[in-house]
Amino acid sequence: GNMVEWCLPQDIDLEGVEFKSMASGSHKIQSDFIYFRKGLCFGLACFANMPVESELERGARMKSVGILSPSYTLLYRYMHFLENQVRHQLEMPGHYSHLEAFYDDKKGVLPDSKGTPTSQQPVHWLPSIHRYMYPEMKITHPAGCMSQFIKFFGEQILVLWKFALLRKRILIFSPPPVGVVCYRVYCCCCLANVSLPGLGGTVPESKPFFYVNVADIEVLETEVSYVACTTEKIFEEKRDLYDVYVDNQNVKTHHEHLQPLLKINNADKEKYRRLNDQRQMLMYSQEVGEDCSSCEEDLFILFFMEQNNRIFQTLMEVSASQDKTLTADHARGMGLDPQGDRSFLMDLLEVYGIDVMLVIDNPCCT
Numbered sequence: 001g002n003m004v005e006w007c008l009p010q011d012i013d014l015e016g017v018e019f020k021s022m023a024s025g026s027h028k029i030q031s032d033f034i035y036f037r038k039g040l041c042f043g044l045a046c047f048a049n050m051p052v053e054s055e056l057e058r059g060a061r062m063k064s065v066g067i068l069s070p071s072y073t074l075l076y077r078y079m080h081f082l083e084n085q086v087r088h089q090l091e092m093p094g095h096y097s098h099l100e101a102f103y104d105d106k107k108g109v110l111p112d113s114k115g116t117p118t119s120q121q122p123v124h125w126l127p128s129i130h131r132y133m134y135p136e137m138k139i140t141h142p143a144g145c146m147s148q149f150i151k152f153f154g155e156q157i158l159v160l161w162k163f164a165l166l167r168k169r170i171l172i173f174s175p176p177p178v179g180v181v182c183y184r185v186y187c188c189c190c191l192a193n194v195s196l197p198g199l200g201g202t203v204p205e206s207k208p209f210f211y212v213n214v215a216d217i218e219v220l221e222t223e224v225s226y227v228a229c230t231t232e233k234i235f236e237e238k239r240d241l242y243d244v245y246v247d248n249q250n251v252k253t254h255h256e257h258l259q260p261l262l263k264i265n266n267a268d269k270e271k272y273r274r275l276n277d278q279r280q281m282l283m284y285s286q287e288v289g290e291d292c293s294s295c296e297e298d299l300f301i302l303f304f305m306e307q308n309n310r311i312f313q314t315l316m317e318v319s320a321s322q323d324k325t326l327t328a329d330h331a332r333g334m335g336l337d338p339q340g341d342r343s344f345l346m347d348l349l350e351v352y353g354i355d356v357m358l359v360i361d362n363p364c365c366t
Contacts, residue, residue, distance in 0.1 A: 005063075006096055008103040012068075013039070016215045021045035021064040023178040023231045024213055031086075033079060034064070035072060035182040035210035042072035042210070046082035050090040063089045065099070070108075072208070078106075146300040147279070148180070149187040152249065157191070158268040159251050160244075161304060162261050162344050164192040166351050167204050167225035168243040168253075171212075171235060181229040182210045188227045193305040196312050203352055217241065257343070265340025267332075275303055310334055315349070318356045326356045 002018035020036040021043060032047045045066025052061045065086040069075055085098060150157060163170055170188060174181045189208045209228035212220065212235075220226070220241045236245060244253050251262060282299050311334045318326050326345070328338035336345065338360045349356060 006099070008100065009107075017043065017066075017068075019213050019215050020211060021066045022047055022062070023176050023211060025176045025231045027060065027062060029176050031083075032177040033082070033179040033182075034066075035075070035179075035185070035208075036212075037207075037209045038068060041068040041070055042075060043068045044072070044075035044079065044082065046079065046086045048083075048086045048090055061090050061093075063093075065089060067106075072210075078102075145183050146187060146296050149184060150275070150279075150300070152184070153251075154249070155264050155268060155272045156249060156251050158264060158271055159262055160188055160246070161191040163244045163251075163253075163258075164188055164206060164227065165308060166344075166347050167192070167206050168258070169220075169223060169225060169241070170227045170244045170246065171242040172227075172229040172246040173233065173236065174229065174231065174248065176231050178211055178229060178231055185210050185227045185229050187300075190301050191304050192308070193301060194308045194312055195305055196309055196316075199312055199316075199352070257347075260340075260343045261347075263340065265337040267335060267337035267341060271307065271335060275300075278303060307335060311336070311348070312352075315352075315354045315356060319354050324356045326358050326360070328360050331360060 002022055004014055004018050007014055017036075017038055020038060021034060022045070023032065023034055026032060026047055027049065030049050034045050034047065036043045036045070043066050045064040047062070047064040049060055049062045051059060053059070063086055065082050067075065067078055067082065081102065085102075088095070088098065153160065160170070172181055172184055172188070185208050189206055192206050204225040207223065207226045209216070209220075209223075209226045212228045212230050213232055214234065216228075217238070220228070235241065236247070239254050243255055243258065244251065246252075253259065253262065278299055279296065282296060314330055314334050315326070318324060318330060331338040331341065331345065342358070342360055345358060345360075348354070349358070
């Protein structure tokens with residue numbers, strides 16, 4: 001099995017980290033990176049696999065070098081260092097001086113086991129986002145991480161958007177490499193950004209767990225909302241652990257009342273068309289050199305944040321009105337399909353505890 005070979009500080013609880021930092025099935029690939037969660041901290045590890053002429057190591061030497069931080073948004077800065085170090089550890093095992101120097105330079109105060117909050121909270125837990133703050137806040141990604149996400153899922157991102165906004169437990173399965181799948185977890189969390197003040201303090205936060213394996217089952221059993229990815233097919237059978245299971249582009253749920261949300265409706269198609277139009281305009285403005293400050297990630301995050309804000313702004317206005325009646329016109333004004341999104345709206349009102357009456361009943365009159 002996996003084992004922790006070396007760490008600093010030496011008294012830190014790293015139970016299970018040897019399995020989080022090396023995805024199941026990694027022996028089949030040459031290199032990978034992996035984001036994961038350990039208690040209140042987030043980790044980034046780089047993995048590499050090198051053939052060796054050693055019977056003891058069964059012909060292959062595999063290592064991961066990783067770091068833990070209270071926030072995942074700054075981990076990307078050290079990706080290059082970790083990639084170099086894991087290669088160094090494969091070629092010269094047991095030489096830790098670079099890692100020791102790195103630790104001495106970067107060490108900070110981690111939150112204690114009682115869960116004292118940290119000021120560096122992940123990007124989608126912040127109440128508002130300003131695009132010019134982004135360089136400090138992004139998780140790193142290959143150029144076009146968001147466009148890869150959109151191309152990969154296509155219109156299905158609107159299905160994922162609804163589940164993310166409803167704070168469902170979303171589990172993404174994929175065989176290794178898992179790095180790009182960790183980005184899908186991040187993109188999924190970005191779909192649920194809302195920047196309106198005072199919205200549902202009782203709503204569970206949507207937590208990015210990034211990579212999980214069977215050692216995380218006990219933790220996942222207690223979570224009411226998360227987005228995670230795994231390389232272990234056994235999870236599919238453990239239906240009590242998730243609400244939504246994503247296998248490649250196939251999004252599915254075993255909950256009958258959530259089945260209607262899997263259907264793409266006309267309003268979804270219209271949103272997807274608008275998103276693509278905005279992306280095309282951005283690409284054009286970059287080509288002609290008019291706009292170099294915006295990037296696709298900003299566009300993607302702001303597109304969904306504005307959509308979410310519009311929905312909740314309308315719902316809060318209706319709940320503050322005298323008759324508290326939400327009509328088909330309200331639904332259209334929020335960019336939703338009065339019929340196709342009816343069950344989504346019902347769930348949304350319940351999850352966020354918004355007191356309005358839905359009067360979208362008669363399909364022949366909408």
